Amino acid sequence: MAAENWELFRFIQKSNLKTAFLSKGDAFVNILMMLINNFSFIFMWWVIFNDKGTINGWNFDDMALMFAVSGLSFALYAIFFRGVAELPQYIENGTLDSYIVSPRNLLFMASTSFSTFANWGDVITALTMYFLSGYVSAGGFILFLYLSFMAFLLTYAMRLILSTFAFYTSGTESLGNNILMTFLIFSNQPATIFTGIYKVIFLTVIPAGFVSLFPVALLKSFTWTEFAVFTLGTGGIFLLSLFFFYRGLRRYASGNRFGIR
Amino acid sequence: MAIKSRFRKYGAFISLAARQAITNKTVLCGGIFLLLILLLTYNQLWTVIGKDSADPSINATFLWYLLFGELIILSAPKVERILEQDIKSGTLAYYLNKPVSFFMMRFCENLSLMSINFVSLGLAGTLTAWLLTPQTPFTWLQFPLIVSLVYLSSLINLLLYTAVGFSSLWLEHTKTLAMAVQRLAFIFGGAIFPLSIYPEWFVDIARWTPFYSLYYLTIKLSYDFSAADVSRALGLNCLWLAFIIGFIIWAYRTMQKRVNVYGG
Amino acid sequence: MHNIIEACNLTKKFRLKKTGKGLKNLFKPQYKTVVAVNNISFAIKPGERVAFIGPNGAGKSTTIKMLSSILYPTSGEARVLGMIPWSNRRRLAYDIGTVFGQRSQLWYHLPVQDSFALMGKIYNVPEIAFKKRLSRLVRLFEIRDLLNSPTRSLSLGQRMRCEIVASLIHNPKVLFLDEPTIGLDITAKAIIRNLIRQQALEEETTLLLTSHDTDDMEKVCDRVIVINKGKLIFDDSLTTLCDSYLNKKYLEITTESGEKIRKVIDTRQIPVKKALDELVQTYHVADLTVENPPMEEIIKEIYNRGD
Numbered sequence: 001m002a003a004e005n006w007e008l009f010r011f012i013q014k015s016n017l018k019t020a021f022l023s024k025g026d027a028f029v030n031i032l033m034m035l036i037n038n039f040s041f042i043f044m045w046w047v048i049f050n051d052k053g054t055i056n057g058w059n060f061d062d063m064a065l066m067f068a069v070s071g072l073s074f075a076l077y078a079i080f081f082r083g084v085a086e087l088p089q090y091i092e093n094g095t096l097d098s099y100i101v102s103p104r105n106l107l108f109m110a111s112t113s114f115s116t117f118a119n120w121g122d123v124i125t126a127l128t129m130y131f132l133s134g135y136v137s138a139g140g141f142i143l144f145l146y147l148s149f150m151a152f153l154l155t156y157a158m159r160l161i162l163s164t165f166a167f168y169t170s171g172t173e174s175l176g177n178n179i180l181m182t183f184l185i186f187s188n189q190p191a192t193i194f195t196g197i198y199k200v201i202f203l204t205v206i207p208a209g210f211v212s213l214f215p216v217a218l219l220k221s222f223t224w225t226e227f228a229v230f231t232l233g234t235g236g237i238f239l240l241s242l243f244f245f246y247r248g249l250r251r252y253a254s255g256n257r258f259g260i261r
Numbered sequence: 262m263a264i265k266s267r268f269r270k271y272g273a274f275i276s277l278a279a280r281q282a283i284t285n286k287t288v289l290c291g292g293i294f295l296l297l298i299l300l301l302t303y304n305q306l307w308t309v310i311g312k313d314s315a316d317p318s319i320n321a322t323f324l325w326y327l328l329f330g331e332l333i334i335l336s337a338p339k340v341e342r343i344l345e346q347d348i349k350s351g352t353l354a355y356y357l358n359k360p361v362s363f364f365m366m367r368f369c370e371n372l373s374l375m376s377i378n379f380v381s382l383g384l385a386g387t388l389t390a391w392l393l394t395p396q397t398p399f400t401w402l403q404f405p406l407i408v409s410l411v412y413l414s415s416l417i418n419l420l421l422y423t424a425v426g427f428s429s430l431w432l433e434h435t436k437t438l439a440m441a442v443q444r445l446a447f448i449f450g451g452a453i454f455p456l457s458i459y460p461e462w463f464v465d466i467a468r469w470t471p472f473y474s475l476y477y478l479t480i481k482l483s484y485d486f487s488a489a490d491v492s493r494a495l496g497l498n499c500l501w502l503a504f505i506i507g508f509i510i511w512a513y514r515t516m517q518k519r520v521n522v523y524g525g
Numbered sequence: 526m527h528n529i530i531e532a533c534n535l536t537k538k539f540r541l542k543k544t545g546k547g548l549k550n551l552f553k554p555q556y557k558t559v560v561a562v563n564n565i566s567f568a569i570k571p572g573e574r575v576a577f578i579g580p581n582g583a584g585k586s587t588t589i590k591m592l593s594s595i596l597y598p599t600s601g602e603a604r605v606l607g608m609i610p611w612s613n614r615r616r617l618a619y620d621i622g623t624v625f626g627q628r629s630q631l632w633y634h635l636p637v638q639d640s641f642a643l644m645g646k647i648y649n650v651p652e653i654a655f656k657k658r659l660s661r662l663v664r665l666f667e668i669r670d671l672l673n674s675p676t677r678s679l680s681l682g683q684r685m686r687c688e689i690v691a692s693l694i695h696n697p698k699v700l701f702l703d704e705p706t707i708g709l710d711i712t713a714k715a716i717i718r719n720l721i722r723q724q725a726l727e728e729e730t731t732l733l734l735t736s737h738d739t740d741d742m743e744k745v746c747d748r749v750i751v752i753n754k755g756k757l758i759f760d761d762s763l764t765t766l767c768d769s770y771l772n773k774k775y776l777e778i779t780t781e782s783g784e785k786i787r788k789v790i791d792t793r794q795i796p797v798k799k800a801l802d803e804l805v806q807t808y809h810v811a812d813l814t815v816e817n818p819p820m821e822e823i824i825k826e827i828y829n830r831g832d
Binding site for chain 1 (some may be wrong): 434
C-alpha cells in the first residue's frame with residue numbers, strides 16, 4: 001500500500017514538474033525571483049544583527065538555522081501538498097467530489113492537486129543557509145532534515161485546520177489566510193523576541209515556536225526533552241488536524257449548501 | 262463644460278469603487294489584521310532590542326517608522342493583476358469604443374481603493390502604535406505634513422505597480438515582478454529597518470532607486486524632521502513621479518497601437 | 526439475477542443558512558431544512574442503462590452522489606455491488622466510475638495521455654492491462670488525435686469524450702454520469718450519447734445517468750426514473766414512458782413572410798412525416814423545428830394521470 005502511494009506520489013510530482021517546465025524561461029525566472037525575494041529578506045536581518053550583535057541571546061547564526069528550517073518546511077508544503085490550501089474552494093464548489101470517488105486517500109489526492117514550482121527557490125535558500133550557519137555536521141544535517149519535516153507537518157496541519165472551517169461556514173478563506181500569514185510572520189522572526197504573553201501565543205494558538213524556537217535550540221545543543229516536546233507537539237497537532245478534517249467531512253454537502261442542484 | 266463632465270464621469274468611478282471596497286469588508290479587515298500583527302511583532306522586536314540598548318526611545322522611533330512604511334505598502338491595491346488580466350483577456354479592447362479613457366478609469370478606481378485602504382489602515386495603525394508607544398518621535402504639529410507626504414508616496418507606489426501591470430505587454434507573469442519590486446522596496450527603501458543602519462556601500466546603491474525617496478526619505482521624517490529633508494523628499498519623489506508617468510504614457514500608447522493591430 | 530444497485534427509502538436533507546442581516550444573524554444564524562431527496566426506493570439489475578431525469582433541483586444529482594459515496598444520506602439505505610457506498614468508499618471506488626459534467630479530472634496544461642496514465646496509477650491498473658485497455662477506449666471513443674493535446678486546447682465535446690475515457694480506464698462495473706451533455710452543442714451531444722451507449726452495450730456496463738434533457742434518456746437508456754421535488758414519480762422502461770407520455774411532438778415553423786406557427790401533434794394519431802407534409806404544402810416554410818415536449822410537460826402529465 002505504502003509503495004503504491006509512493007509511486008503515485010512520484011508520478012504526480014513528475015507531472016507537476018512537466019507542467020512547470022512547459023515554459024522553461026518562466027520556471028527559471030520564478031526561481032530567480034524567489035531567490036531574490038528570500039535573500040533580500042535575509043540580507044535585511046543580517047544588517048540588523050550586524051548593527052545590534054545579538055537580539056535577546058540570538059545571533060545571526062541562529063537566524064540562519066531558523067531560515068533553513070522554516071524555508072525547507074514551507075517548501076515541502078508548497079511544492080508537494082499545497083492543494084490543502086485550495087480545500088475551502090473545493091469544499092464550497094463541490095470539486096472535492098472527484099477526490100472522494102477516488103480509491104486513494106482523499107486528503108492525499110486533494111493535497112497533491114496543487115503545487116507551486118517557485119518554492120524550489122526556498123529549498124536552495126534553506127540548504128544555503130544551513131551550510132552557512134556555524135552548526136554543520138553529518139548528524140546535525142539528518143536532524144535538520146527531521147526537524148524540517150516535522151515543521152512541515154505542522155505547517156500543513158495549520159493550513160488543514162483552517163481549511164476545515166469551510167465545512168461549517170462559508171467565507172472563512174481570508175480569515176484562514178490571515179492566520180496562516182501570522183504563523184509565517186511569527187516563524188520568520190528571531191524566536192527570542194516573543195516574551196511574556198506573546199510567548200504563550202507563540203507556542204499555542206499560533207504555534208510558530210515549533211518552526212523556529214525548538215529546531216534552532218535542538219540544532220545548537222540537542223536534548224532529549226526538547227526533542228520529545230517538539231516531536232509530540234508537531235505530531236500531535238498534525239493528528240489533531242486529521243481528526244478535525246474527518247469530523248468536518250461528514251458535513252460535506254457537495255456544493256449543495258448554497259442552493260440545491 | 263468638457264472638464265466638468267469629465268470630472269463627473271471619473272468621479273463616478275471613484276465613488277463606485279469606494280462603495281465596493283467598503284462593502285467588501287473581508288479585504289479591508291484582512292489588511293488591518295496584517296498591519297496589527299506586524300506592529301505587535303516589531304514592537305516586541307524593538308522593545309527587546311531597546312532593553313539592551315543605550316537609547317530607550319528606540320522602540321517608539323522604529324515602530325512609527327514601520328507604521329508609515331507599511332502604510333505605503335499595504336495601501337496599494339492589486340492593480341498589476343487587474344491590468345494584466347485586462348491586457349491578456351482583451352477586456353481593454355471593449356473600452357476603446359466607449360467615451361472613457363480605459364487608463365483613467367482603472368486609475369480612478371484604484372486611487373479610490375488605495376485611499377480607502379490608506380485611511381482605514383492609517384486610523385487603525387495610528388491608534389495601535391499610539392497605544393503601544395504614546396511617546397511619538399514627532400510632534401503632532403508635524404503629523405499632518407508627514408501623513409500628506411506618505412500619501413504622496415502611496416500614490417507614486419500605486420503608479421509604480423501600474424507600470425508593473427503594463428509590463429505584462431512584454432512579460433509572461435507580472436506577479437513575480439510585483440513580488441520582487443516589493444522586496445526591493447523592503448531593502449532599498451528600508452521599509453522595515455531604516456537605511457541608516459545599513460552599510461554605506463549599500464545606501465549608495467539604494468540612492469539610485471525610486472524606493473530611496475519613496476520610502477526612506479519620506480518616512481524618516483517621522484523621527485528626524487527637518488524642512489530641508491521635506492523639500493528633498495518632495496523634490497526627488499516628484500522627479501520619480503514624472504519618470505513613472507512618462508513610462509506609463511509610453512506603454513499605454515504602445516498598447517493601444519497593438520490592440521489596433523491585432524484587433525483586440 | 527441479483528440487483529447491482531439497491532436504494533431503500535433514501536432521504537437527504539440539507540440545512541441551508543437563511544440570509545439575513547446584522548450581527549444577530551452572524552452569531553445565531555437561522556436555518557431552514559430542504560429535503561433534496563425524499564424516501565426514494567428502486568433497484569437496478571446489472572447491465573441496465575438507467576436515466577434519472579427531472580428538472581433542475583429535482584434531487585437527481587443528490588441521489589447519484591449518495592450512490593457514488595460522495596454524500597451521506599440523512600436516512601435510508603443503499604447497496605451498490607453489495608456494499609454500502611458511504612461506508613465502503615475506497616473499496617467501492619475500484620468498481621465504479623464517475624463523470625461529472627461540470628468538473629474535470631484531467632490536468633489542464635498537460636496532454637490528456639498523461640491524465641490517463643495518472644488514472645491508471647490511481648486505480649492500480651497493471652502496465653500491460655492499462656495499455657490494452659487504453660488502446661481499446663481510444664479506438665472506441667475516437668480520440669487518437671487528441672492524446673497529445675493538452676486539455677485546455679480541447680473543445681468541450683472533445684474534453685467530455687476524454688473525461689469519459691478517463692473514468693473507464695479501470696473498467697468499472699457501474700458508471701455514474703452526472704449531466705454528461707451539459708453545455709454541448711447538438712452535434713457533440715449526439716456523438717457523446719452514441720459513444721456512451723455503444724460502450725455500455727459492448728462491455729455490459731451498468732449506467733446511471735442524470736439529465737434534464739429528455740433526448741439523453743431516449744438515445745442512451747432503456748429505463749427511466751423521473752424525479753421531481755425529491756420524489757420518485759415514475760420508474761419504468763423507456764418504451765412505456767415513450768408510449769404513454771412521449772407521443773407528442775412540438776412543431777414550430779417560420780414562414781417566408783416571417784410568421785411563426787406552433788403546432789402540437791399526437792404521433793399516435795398522425796405520424797410526424799404526415800404532419801410535416803401537410804405543413805409544407807399549406808405554408809411557404811422557411812424554417813422548421815421538431816421538439817419533444819419539455820420536461821415540465823411530461824412531469825405535469827405524469828402527475829395528472831396519477832391523480
